[in-house]
Amino acid sequence: MRDAHICEHCNLHLPLGSRHCPSCRQPLVLGSRGRIAIWRLGNIRDGVLGPLAKGLREAFRREVVIQPTFVDERPSLRPDWPGRSASVFLAQVLRRHRPGTWANLGVTEDNIVPSSAYNFLFGLAYMGSPAAIVSLHEMGTDKPSGEVLSRRALNIAIHELGHTRGLDHHAYEDRIDCVMVGDEAMDSRETIDSGTARFCAACRRAMQ
Numbered sequence: 351m352r353d354a355h356i357c358e359h360c361n362l363h364l365p366l367g368s369r370h371c372p373s374c375r376q377p378l379v380l381g382s383r384g385r386i387a388i389w390r391l392g393n394i395r396d397g398v399l400g401p402l403a404k405g406l407r408e409a410f411r412r413e414v415v416i417q418p419t420f421v422d423e424r425p426s427l428r429p430d431w432p433g434r435s436a437s438v439f440l441a442q443v444l445r446r447h448r449p450g451t452w453a454n455l456g457v458t459e460d461n462i463v464p465s466s467a468y469n470f471l472f473g474l475a476y477m478g479s480p481a482a483i484v485s486l487h488e489m490g491t492d493k494p495s496g497e498v499l500s501r502r503a504l505n506i507a508i509h510e511l512g513h514t515r516g517l518d519h520h521a522y523e524d525r526i527d528c529v530m531v532g533d534e535a536m537d538s539r540e541t542i543d544s545g546t547a548r549f550c551a552a553c554r555r556a557m558q
């Protein structure tokens with residue numbers, strides 16, 4: 351399935367090389383040199399992206415730009431799976447990377463899974479690659495307040511962007527106070543809520 355930009359005003363599917371929508375003339379892609387670019391797969395509820403952008407700006411001391419275009423929803427659809435293909439969504443975000451952009455973060459309300467055998471995933475990134483994704487689906491299933499949901503999304507986003515900068519996990523049993531503590535089998539809403547959104551000194555050094 352071909353990937354496309356979707357104009358948020360016209361819902362037109364447009365080639366990835368397009369900078370402006372030919373119909374409404376609004377920009378599809380904003381400059382993101384040295385910045386974190388946020389890409390949306392589908393609509394995101396009000397009150398999440400603002401705090402997310404603010405938190406990422408503070409965590410990484412980088413400007414954040416929310417791209418006005420939507421990511422094409424078709425390529426990652428897997429009708430027989432419990433969610434969308436996380437690796438396809440991640441590849442779509444990576445495909446939108448432009449040289450000089452510090453990192454790209456894809457955000458979706460939809461469930462994402464690495465394969466049909468999984469029920470959910472909070473986020474995904476490959477180490478050292480400038481793209482990461484976050485799903486609000488599982489972290490929103492207990493109907494949290496907007497503030498709690500934003501904090502969870504920010505925590506996962508910081509963790510995944512840590513992976514894009516080459517950081518690996520700390521094990522839970524190491525009891526290190528760091529956002530990079532993680533274990534696919536143990537991560538839950540509870541571990542997100544009880545964990546820190548900060549990097550430990552070793553991770554901060556490794557990112558520089």
Ligand SMILES: [Zn+2]
Pocket residue numbers: 357358359360361362371372373374375376
């Ligand atoms: Zn348009």
Ligand SMILES: [Zn+2]
Pocket residue numbers: 509510513519532
């Ligand atoms: Zn991780």
Ligand SMILES: [Zn+2]
Pocket residue numbers: 520526528529530549550551552553554
């Ligand atoms: Zn750490």
